Amino acid sequence: MEYTTQTTTDGEFDDVVDATIAALNDEGFGVLCDIDIQATLEEKLGEEFRQYRILGACNPSLAYEGLNEEIELGALLPCNVIVYERDDGAVVVSAVDPGQLIGITDNDALDSIATEVSERFDRVLTAVTDEFDPASEA
Template sequence: MVYTIQLSVSGDFDRVVETTIDALKDEGFGVLCDIDVQATLKEKLGEEFRQYRILGACNPTLAHEGLSEEVELGALLPCNVIVYETDDGEVMVSAVDPQQLVGIANNEALDEVANEVHDRFERVLASVADAFEPTSEA
C-alpha cells in the first residue's frame, strides 16, 4: 500500500528542509514539531544514521474541520512530512497521503478535508521541485 506522496531531489539537505518548511507555510501549514532523527539516535543510542527530519505539519483550519467531523482524528495529527538522505545521496521529501490516512477512520465526511490536504501537499512538493532538480517523483 502506498501511503505517502514523495519527491527525490538533488540539493543540500538543510536547504531542502528549509524550502520544504517555507512551502508548507505558503500552503497554510505550521510546523508544530521538527524532529532531527539523526541527532536523536546519536544522543540516545550512540548510533549513526542518515540525515532524517520529521516535520509535524498542521493547517489549523483544516485540522479544525477534520476534528469537528471526527474527534478521534487527533490521534492521526499532525500530518508528518519527512526529509531524508537516500542511499545514493539524493534528498527525499515525503508527505503522508492524507487520503490514505483518513481512510482508516471510515468516515466519508473527512474525504473533502483529506483531498484538500493532499492537494496542498502536492503543491508543497511542486514548490520543492521548482527550487531543486528533481531526480524522481512517486
Template sequence: MEYTIQVPVSGEFDEVIETTIGALKDEGFGVLSDIDVQATFEEKLGEEFRQYRILGACNPPLALEGLTEDIELGALLPCNVIVYETDDGDIMVSAVDPQQLVGIADNEALDSIATEVNERFERVLASIAEDFESPTEA
C-alpha cells in the same frame, strides 16, 4: 499500499528543509514539531544514521474542520512530512498521503478534507521540485 507522496531532489539537506518549511507555510501549514532523527539516535543510542527529519505539519482551519467531524482524528495529526538522505546521497521529501491516512477513520465526512490536504501537499512537493534539481537531471 503506498501511503506517501514524494519527490526526490538534489541539494543541500538544510536548504531542502528550509524550502520545505517555506512551501508548507505557503500552503497554510505550520510546523508544530521538528524531529531530528539522526541527532536523536546519536544522543539516545550512540548510533549513526542518515540525515532524517520528521516535520509535523498542521493547517489549523483544516484540522479544526476534521476534529469537528471526528474528535478521534487527533490521533492521526499532525500530518508528517519527512526529509531524508537517500542511499544515493540525494534527498527525498515525502508527505503522508492524507487520503490513505483518513481512510483509517472510515468517515466519509473527512474525505473532502483529506482531498484538500492532499492537493496542498502535492503543490508543496511541486514547489520543492521547482526549487531543486531532480537527481535524474543531475
C-alpha cells in the same frame, strides 16, 4: 500499499528542509514539531543514521474542520512530512497520503478534507522540486 507521496532532489539537505518548511507555510501549514532523527538516535542510542527529519505539519483551519467531524482525528495529527538523505546523496521529501490516513477513520465526512490536504501537499512537493530542479517546471 502506497501511503506517501514524494519527490527527490539533488539539493543540499538543510536547504531542502528549509524549502519544505517554506512551501508548507505557503500552503497554510505550520510545523508544530521538527524531529531530527539522526541527532536523536546518536544521543539516545549512540548510533549513526542518515540525515532524517520528521516535520509535523498542521493546517489549523483544516484540523479544526476535521476535529469537528471526528473528535478522535487528533490521534492522526499532525500530518507528517519527512525529509531524508538517500545512500546516493539525493534528498527525498515524502508526505503522508491524507487519503490513506483519513481512510482508517471510515468517516466519509472527512473525504473533502483529505482531498484538500492532498492537493496542498502536492503543491508543496512541486515547489520543492521546482526550487532545486527548475527544468522540471517545463
